[in-house]
Amino acid sequence: MKEIFEWNRLFFNELPEIFILEVIFRSTVMFTILLLTLKLAGKRGVKQLSIFETVIIIALGSAAGDPMFYEDVGIVPAAIVFLTIIILYRAVTWLTGKSKKFEEFIEGKTECLIQDGKFSISSFKKETLAQDEFFSELRIRSIEHLGQVKHAFIETSGEVSVFFYEDKDVQFGLPILPAAFNKKSKIIATDGIHACTFCGHTEEQKPGTSACKVCKKEEWVPAIKTLRIT
Template identity: 40%
Template sequence: MKAFDLHRMAFDKVPVEFLGEVALRSLYTFILVFLFLKITGRRGVRQMSLFEVLIILTLGSAAGDVAFYDDVPMLPVLVVFISLAGLYRLVMWLMAHSEKLEDLLEGKPVIIVTDGELAWEKLQAENMTEFEFFMELRLNGIEHLGQIKRAILETNGQISVYFFGDDEVKAGLPILPGKCVERFTTVPEENDYSCTRCSAIFHLHAGDRRNCPRCANPEWAKASRAKRIT
């Protein structure tokens, strides 16, 4: 085999005319995926549950194989799409009649922030880091956790946020990017400080050097009381 053989790299063993067949196969699979999404009424990948993403990945695998491989027949792929559409409809019907099955396949919403305090154990259980979670909150115009009455991680990965009124905002952990928030292991002045890991608020004095009683984290950030600008 000759290295850097451009003809082999571009066509391998298929003739040039096969490119036209690839175009036809791609159109065929595009139409099948489009029809599947129309039938199931999907809105967008961001709004898909784990089960629905699994269905789409399976469809993508079948569509990719039939589009590029000359030895993959087209009719069995149609059967795959019809079978998955039927399975999807069946599972949706079963979930509508079984809360346990719905919880198994879709999961449950998880409350991550309550009254300005982060439930970091729940966040870790959902395989989501504080950095990812805080980024999502910042996209909602949130500066610190004290502005949040309740934040819920939905089953589709989105975050629902309910805010305190301006006169109810509490001292909270600033969630701006790292360089925007100064962190201390030795407190410089008396004030309310927030644990940078679990967001617990404590009143500390100048020179205090202590670990968080809640999570043993040694780093602190000055708590913010900034109100939301709407």
């Protein structure tokens, strides 16, 4: 039967002191794995916190929780985990301040998703951001079509920042309300300005079929030009 406050077990779990070196190694490896995993998950996977901040929270939370509940986890190894994580945190913070490329790798960088009322296709590919998810973000801001949006950016935190045209500068744009967007078709039924459903490019169209001049896709929907309701 184990005794309460058995000090060697409490602090070291009856492990040799040299085990501390293994703890440092384990902590460094897991910290790196966490960082790379969340990096691959993308900004939206860790919305509102940066990837680096999320790694720190997960790592410290795990290190703090186990010795609180499990008698076979020593306090000293857990404390070494904390110390290792803080040292890694300081090292990464120092490197991000010294190297712009390293900072962009760790924190990511702000990407332009909409430029002058049209999608920035290359940025969407980088961010693996679903069109429906993005449209939802815009609708929350009472946006009806892309012609109301001058610029939209995805920040390093995963948040979407939107800058609007003034009312006098609003253009024809791709509708993002489901009822209007779902009217998309490869067959253009009427004369008028239509929007490419893939890239948001707008142009005058006649009945029939047509490929977008920008992305070469062939699905269109009638463009609309309404002012934003605020």
